[in-house]
Amino acid sequence: MTVSDPLLKELKACTAKLMQASASGNEITDDDINLLPFCQNVEQIFQKGLVQGHSVLGLAPTAQSWYWLEQAARIPSSAGPSYQLAVSAVRSCPKVGTPLGRLRLLVRTCLAKKCLHAPVEALVRGGSPRGVYDPAGSVLGDEILGEILLSVLLQCGRLAFRLDLANCSFLDASWLPPPVARLEFVPCRSLGVCITFVGGKAIVAAVETNSLAAEDDRIEAGDVLDELNGRHVTTSMRGQLASIMRSGSGKPVTVTVIKACYPGTLSLYPPLVGLLWQARLDPDRVRSGHCRAATEHQDNTCLPAVSAGRAVAYVGSDSTGARGDVREIERAVGAVLAAEAPRRADARLVVVECHEMGVRVLGADDGRVLLKHSYMEISSCGRTSTWPHHFAYIAGEQSCNIAESFTCFVFECRDEEHVDNILHSIGQGFQRTHFAV
Known part of the structure; x- marks a missing residue:
């Protein structure tokens, strides 16, 4: 008959160190070097030997221990109010999204509430829920090992844990708490x-x-x-x-x-x-x-310029007032073309560069920066069927979520593929960085 398990031995050693650290009345915090290996061992014990075909409350078969731990809280005779509150808190937490992350948060929450033994006691002594673990390949499925685990967790219930339970956004990925x-x-x-x-x-x-x-x-x-x-x-x-x-x-x-x-x-x-x-x-x-x-310093060398070396004509700009949405582009392009008609032949050749953090417009002849806007400042971009060879973007005088005045900058280019590349790159910039706080 099995009377020992390596994981259980490690857990007992970690528990002894935690008890020693708290012997003088000190609380156990996230800084305690023994807390992380203790939690890792608890997870491994809970996950070891789960029956693959075990079904929880009509759900699909699962091998994640979170599900039976959650189910145990729904059986009044199996769990006390502290454990029920712990499960409820984990279930409603938006920072963990996987069964493994919820298991880890539940372990930490139960340590803080001194009730980690509750579901183990319900399973080992009450047999509820049933059919969760393989008796031959787990700690919790073995009668003797289950009792030993329960005694260890009851000891932990006498320790005072002061843990930062709100710092749990990375528990889906790791036990290691982030700074x-x-x-x-x-x-x-x-x-x-x-x-x-x-x-x-x-x-x-x-x-x-x-x-x-x-x-x-x-x-x-x-x-x-x-x-x-x-x-x-x-x-x-x-x-x-x-x-x-x-x-x-x-x-x-x-x-x-x-x-x-x-x-x-x-x-x-x-x-x-x-x-x-x-x-x-x-x-x-x-x-x-x-x-x-x-x-x-606007050093945008993370990505190469999408349009480096390919010139377009900068036609001019027009104020759109307090409006920066894409519907303003057609009106603004028409206004710029009407105002600039006598000087259309003198439109300056420029290079539009779409970098990681924003757009720069450089003189094609001397490389001087003529315009520079971050994606936080750009509110929209596009072109219209009325003037198919012209495109534009609208930018505010500061981050567009708080800007009070916007300006539309208009360009001309007969290479439709090149225009599509520029507009697509600005659109990708919106997705990456157009969210300002």
Whole structure:
């Protein structure tokens, strides 16, 4: 008969260290070096030996322990109120989206509420729910090992855990807690942060120079905007960040940021590295701070210019007042062509460059920068059937979500494919960086 298991031995060792650390009455926090291996062992024990065909409440067969742990909370005789509250909190948390992430958050929540033993006791002593584990290949399916695990978790119930349960946005990917900063800014209309959404996370692509966010490097390129005014920021909130800012008008702005690097070091938070590459941010630049400096100086060398070396004619510009939507383009193009008709032959040749963070218009003869707008400032772009060889984009005098006046810039080019490439590149820029806070 099996009387031992390597995972159970490791868990007992971790528990002994946690008890030793709390012997003087100290609370166990996320900084305790023994907490991470303890949690990892609990996860492995809960996941080991699950019956693949086990069905939970009529759902499809699953091998994720979260489902039976959630089911246990619905059986009044099996779980106390603390455990039921823990499961409810995890179920309603928007920051975890996978069964594994919910399992991890539940373990942390139960430690804080001193009820991690509750579902194990229901399973080991009450046999509910049934048929979850293989008796021959698991701890929880074995009568003796299950009792030993229960005794260990009952010991943990006597320890005081003070854990940051709100810092859980990366639990789907890792047990390793990220460095987090909770900031408060004075009432304002804009923080000066440019966001790109990657993998469900709001990555800070750039920080405007001299903005509130840039003060003392409180928010830096590569950080993750986790909460804005108490709301968790996800991809589903594209385009809503400005309205969230406005809804708190006159009140301090609260922001929770997951930092790219650990404080006082140049070590990146490991699960964030892949997201940085997807966001087209060089992790080495983020680590050293060069990415922020490059943004401040408009060094847009991350991607080659889409239209480098291919000239178009810059016809002119027209004010669209407080309106920046695409419907203004046809009227503005007509107004520019009517006003500039006598000088059409003298239209200046320029090169339109679409970079990672914005658009630059350079003189084709001397390379001088004639126009420069970030995607945060550009509100729309396009062309019309009335003047098929002309295209334009509209930009505000500042970030378009707070701009009060807009201008339409008009160009002429008979190469339709080239025009399509430019407009498509500006459109991609909207998707990457057109979300300002």
